[in-house]
Amino acid sequence: MIQQQSRDERLFHTLGYIVVGIMAVICIFPMYLIIVGSFMSNEVIVKYGFSLWPEAFSLDAYRLIFDNPKHILDAYKVTIIVTVCGTLLLLFLCTMTGYVLSRQDYKYRNKFSFYFFFTTIFGGGLVPFYILAVNYLKFKEHPLIAMITPGIFGYFYVIIIRTYISKIPSSITESVKIDGANDFTIYARIIMPISKPILATVGLFSALGFWNDWFNCMLFVSEKKFYNLQYYLYTTLNSVAPMNAVMANANISYTTPPTHTFKLAMTIVTIGPILLLYPFLQKYFIKGIAVGAVKG
Amino acid sequence: MSKPAIHATPLQQKRRKGVFYELFIKHPILTLMIAPAVLYIFVFSYLPMLGIVIAFKDYTYAKGIFGSDWAGFKNFKFLFQTGVIYRVTINTILYNLAFLTVDIVAQMTIAVFLSELTNKYFKKITQTMLLLPFFISWVVAGAIVFNILSYRYGVINNVLTSLGLEKVDIMNNPTIWPPIIVFFRMWKGIGYGSIVYLANIMGIDQEIYEAAKIDGASIFQRVKYITLPLLKPTIVILILLSLGNIIRGDFAMFYNLTGNNALLLDVTDIIDTFVYRSLMTMQNYSMSTAAGLYQSVLGFFIIVTVNTIIKKVQPDYTLF
Amino acid sequence: MSKKLTLVLISVLLIASLLVGCGGSNVDGPGNTEPTPEPATAEPTDPEETEEPTESDIDISEFVELKMVMVGPELDDYERIIELVNAKLKEDVNASLTVEFLDWGEFATKYPLKFASGEEFDLCYTSNWSFYGDQAGKGGFLELTMEDIEKYMPRINENVTADMWDGVKVDGKIFMIPQTGLQFTGDHNNKFVIRGDLLEKYGMSEIKTADDLIEYWDNVVEHDPDMVPIAINQSWWGWWVISSFRPVKWVGENYGAGPFNVYEISDPDNIKIIDGDEWWADRLEGFKMAREFQQKGYWSKDALTLQDDNGVMFENGVSATAVRQITMCNEMYEKINATKPEWKPMIVDIHPDRPAPYYPVTGDGMALHATTKHKERSMMVLDLISYDQEYYDLIYYGVKDEDYTLNDDGSFTSIGAPVNVGFRGMNNKVARMSTTVAPNYKEILDNQVKNGFHPKFNNFIYNNKNIEAIAAAISSIEEKYAPILQMGFTDDVEGMTEQFRKEVEAAGLKEYQDDFTAQVIEFAKRYKD
Missing domain, CATH: 1.10.3720.10 (MetI-like)
Incomplete structure (x- = not known):
């Protein structure tokens, strides 16, 4: 019997290592191309495309980025502030909402769910949002708030938190309730501590979201010192081709369009730091949390 | 979507005490906890959602979203033109x-x-x-x-x-x-x-x-x-x-x-x-x-x- | 549950709309900043005009800060130069100018939003390709009256002719200060930049005719398999190349292109329309040529998906030819000659005798935002920066004797790297010529002037209000077939052209053309008067 089990396990593990390993290689390969490409001369890329080894090694792209380190450092600062504040606010708002929606005895939870869900399908589009944000909420005058506030709630996050919390055996909360703890205490003292994996997940997602956001920065920020990293990347990615034939005829002289290598190097520069954060969160996805331990 | 009457239990019958009771007497803290999200969504999603009306309008800057002339379903026509x-x-x-x-x-x-x-x-x-x-x-x-x-x-x-x-x-x-x-x-x-x-x-x-x-x-x-x-x-x-x-x-x-x-x-x-x-x-x-x-x-x-x-x-x- | 919920939702929406409606029915449009509910386009100048018509001296006692919205990335020397400009502006008109640059990637999103939200700014870029007619029709710009123009913009008034003002009119009103630079256009009128070193390598002496160019390209295909003769990645590049090799047809002062047709308007009472079989037969010839070129390998098999455009590919040595209008050819020449002189770049004009249509005045220009609070000062500043030679030189060429030296013939020579500040929308007569231009630039330009003509159609601004749905449907069909046909990517050219025609006709082309024709007739009559 024992023999049988371990053979199964060995088979399963071998399969696992192979599948995960292959997938990981597929995922890292383009990244490798990007890194190599960022060290190549632009001319070679335009001519021959990406290659496995930097032909005509060049640091031009990085030199261009760090030519004016103040801008890029400012951008890092802005991105980090926005990511940290935004993620904390989001976690607070979404876990609280998720907890309430998970409570079976809260009669209107489905209606509230619908109230939130409805907005994931229907939206008024860009114009009304922009008018609200600029004319009423004065986002243009508060660039940091403009980049943080639009992203601090997500129904998707609420839902995965809710689903996770629903699975926590009610026996845990029941016992505390008898002791006279109120709902907020239960949420803060009991539910949150045993929900670390999902907190880590949502926290990571939210951090990635804020980190990758360029749209709000594009809309609301006009002062250079408040540009975030992704917006820098965005402007380099999208500033080339004329949009239509009339425009092509408009004799527009494009000032040296950003090069391929520059795009690639910018991609590397923007990814770096958030990857450093990842290992700290990873333990929550790797170590199991024994709910049973809390129960006892 | 009718109410799932099959699942009606004595408990459910007892709940017929109105919205106010449910939200503010029975679970005031839960309501308070969900309030920030409700408010946030109202401001950032439902208010701009009113802008959907421009789909039915001849939108011009001068007249604004609500002041523009109604256009019926004209703006949808291009989708179905071919x-x-x-x-x-x-x-x-x-x-x-x-x-x-x-x-x-x-x-x-x-x-x-x-x-x-x-x-x-x-x-x-x-x-x-x-x-x-x-x-x-x-x-x-x-x-x-x-x-x-x-x-x-x-x-x-x-x-x-x-x-x-x-x-x-x-x-x-x-x-x-x-x-x-x-x-x-x-x-x-x-x-x-x-x-x-x-x-x-x-x-x-x-x-x-x-x-x-x-x-x-x-x-x-x-x-x-x-x-x-x-x-x-x-x-x-x-x-x-x-x-x-x-x-x-x-x-x-x-x-x-x-x-x-x-x-x-x-x-x-x-x-x-x-x-x-x-x-x-x-x-x-x-x-x-x-x-x-x-x-x-x-x-x-x-x-x-x-x-x-x-x-x-x-x-x-x-x-x- | 849904009925109740829907009720709740609807009531929430109602309350919200009431809140918004009461709180600011006059706040959501650009009319917000004005106390009058009158829309901005409806003679906004009247009250002010009546107040101070007799005053000849303009009141500039109050210092104002003006904001200008510009297209393109923020240019390198902007901060340094704008300080100098502002010092002068303070002295001359007691105002200062800040520019917000909208980079190409964000322009399409942000520019219209700025109008839609009624954000505060005074001056802005506009042009036919940034939807000038549309924006003006929606009330985005302030109407400019001739009195205002004469009073506040004397230099502009001097340089822009009545005909040009006529050309920017939308519904009979002026909303734009057009460019007056020397520029030409026309698909058939493009010039080429080629590489002299390759020419030598192939033992060719020069390129004078279309046949020479074809020979050059055949040589590239044969001897330099790593290169392509010309790189195209969008349908219009293909059409530009093809048009250079086809006879000039339906081009002239009285001709103008409409949707899948051509108009001849010499007699406003009897407008001729070339469409249907005749028009499509001509297109088909072009598509066939595109197919032939594509198969000969004049451009790459990747053309449909290539990210790099014609110029980038040329600059990086992938393609042997660049195609564009003469001014842009020269810009390319100057760039290559400065960075890669060993390529011996040269501009070739394979058709020195072809008629050269002038670039439409609406192709580049400036406008005042409908809600500007500083109308007078905005106009005065615009007048200075676009036509006062001192301002213009400062903005476009930098500080004299520091960034450039002025030559006796009026041309300039940059000291070190050329200063890079110039705004778009002000490509004007006062522009100077650099001394690094191509040797034959002036000659070709003179030739263009000699063959130049002003198409009447340049003054025609079509309003698609009546047939928006059809225009959109046809646009989606055109974007599907045009790239394939104009770049030669189908074996069955005739079949696909037929299919293309059938689909646009099914989408309502007739109605579109009729609407267009009606407006052309009206325009032609007006033009005659």
Whole structure:
């Protein structure tokens, strides 16, 4: 019997290592191309495309980025502030909402769910949002708030938190309730501590979201010192081709369009730091949390 | 959607004490806790939602959103002017269904394996590697695809020529594009998506596994009878969430991966690329809002239908 | 549950709309800043005009800060130069100017939003390709009256002719200050930049005719398999190349292109329309040529998906030819000659005798925002920066004797790297010529002037209000077939052209053309008067 089990396990593990390993290689390969490409001369890329080894090694792209380190450092600062504040606010708002929606005895939870869900399908589009944000909420005058506030709630996050919390055996909360703890205490003292994996997940997602956001920065920020990293990347990615034939005829002289290598190097520069954060969160996805331990 | 009368219990009958009682007397703290989100959504989603009216207006700057003249359904007309909308709607739905299936299967497979494997370093490193594509914008991803498939210097053609074979024109061949798109979509989201499943697996009580082990369940059986059933609510919820937006496509992905290649349009045209092509030569918020509303309404009907069915079958899994 | 919920939602929406409606019915449009509910386009100048018509001296006692919205990335020397400009502006008109640059990637999103939200700014870029007619029709710009122009913009008034003002009119009103630079256009009128070193390598002496160019391209295909003769990645590049090799047809003062047709308007009472079989037969010839060129390998098999455009590919040595208008050819020449003189770049004009249509005045220009609070000062500043030679030189060429030296013939020579500040929308007569231009630039330009003509159609601004749905549908069809046909990517040219025609006709082309024709007739009559 024992023999049988371990053979199964060995088979399963071998399969696992192979599948995960292959997938990981597929995922890292383009990244490798990007890194190599960022060290190549632009001319070679335009001519021959990406290659496995930097032909005509060049640091031009990085030199261009760090030519004016103040801008890029400012951008890092802005991105980090926005990511940290935004993620904390989001976690607070979404876990609280998720907890309430998970409570079976809260009669209107489905209606509230619908109230939130409805907005994931229907939206008024860009114009009304922009008018609200600029004319009423004065986002243009508060660039940091403009980049943080639009992203601090997500129904998707609420839902995965809710689903996770629903699975926590009610026996845990029941016992505390008898002791006279109120709902907020239960949420803060009991539910949150045993929900670390999902907190880590949502926290990571939210951090990635804020980190990758360029749209709000594009809309609301006009002062250079408040540009975030992704917006820098965005402007380099999208500033080339004329949009239509009339425009092509408009004799527009494009000032040296950003090069391929520059795009690639910018991609590397923007990814770096958030990857450093990842290992700290990873333990929550790797170590199991024994709910049973809390129960006892 | 009528009330599920079958489930009416004495408890439910007792609840007929009104909204005020439920919200503010019975659960004041819960209500207080959900209030910030309700308010936030009201300001940031429901207020701007009023702007939907511009789909029914001849919107001009001078008159503003509410002051502009009514236009009836005129702004929707362009969608149905030719028969293309039906084809692209079906394309969009088929693509989204393919994404949904492939993504879930791939992400869950990775999550299940990662949760069972024992080598810590392997797990940490591969997990980080899997997350990398998430950071690559579609513009750069498009450049990579181009570099792999290009006729002139693409990796595949380089390999073919070095083997003494004829070059092939892959870029302009429509048949292979649906799998390519599905693959790259899976590639970009696999690390990100698997985290949700992984976190949920981590939330499963370890005692259950221990007990199963003692009972002699093999690892395959443990996955099949413990892990997967416990992941089911998450899967169902994720499917439901994406159904609401099944009529929406990721424009940036389609545009950049295919390089806006006109030869491929029969198989890569989705609503969003169609609307883009239609409106690129004009600047018309009313018409783009109308297109968005078409997507929303269709999506809404689909999700409400599915949710109603699920409510009948498995009330625990409903979205609302 | 849904009925109740829907009720709740509807009531929430109602309350919200009431809140918004009461709180600011006059706040959501650009009319917000004005106390009068009158829309901005409806003679906004009247009250002010009546107040101070007799005053000849303009009141500039109050210092104002003006904001200008510009297209394109922020240019390198902007901060340094704008300080100098502002010092002068303070002295001359007691105002200062800040510019917000909208980079190409964000322009399409942000520019219209700025109008839609009624954000505060005074001056902005506009042009036919940034939807000038549309924006003006929606009330985005302030109407400019001739009195205002004469009073506040004397230099502009001097340089812009009545005909040009006529050309920017939308519904009979002026909303734009057009460019007056020397520029030409026309698909058939493009010039080429080629590489002299390759020419030598192939043992060719010069390129004078279309046949020479074809020979050069055949040589590239034969001897330099790593290169392509010309790189195209968008349908119009293909059409530009093709048009250079086809006879000039339907071009002239009285000709103008409409949707899948051509108009001849010499007699406003009897407008001729070339469409249907005749028009499509001509297109088909072009498509066939595109197919032939594509198969000969004049451009790459990747053309449909290529990210790099014609110029980038040329600059990086992938393609042997660049195609564009003469001014842009020269810009390319100057760039290559400065960075890669060993290529011996040269501009070739394979058709020195072809008629050269002038670039439309609406192709580049400036406008005042409908809600500007500083109308007078905005106009005065615009007048200075676009036509006062001192300002213009400062903005476009930098500080004299520091950034450039002025030559006796009026041309300039940059000292070190050329200063890079110039705004778009002000490509004007006062512009100077650099001394680094191509040797034959002036000659070709003179030739263009000699063959130059002003198409009447340049003054025609079509309003698609009546057939928006059809225009959108046709646009989606055109974007599907045009790239394939104009770049030669189908074996069955005739079949696909037929299909293309069938689809646009099914989408309502007739109605579109009729609407267009009606407006053309009206325009032609007006033009005659």
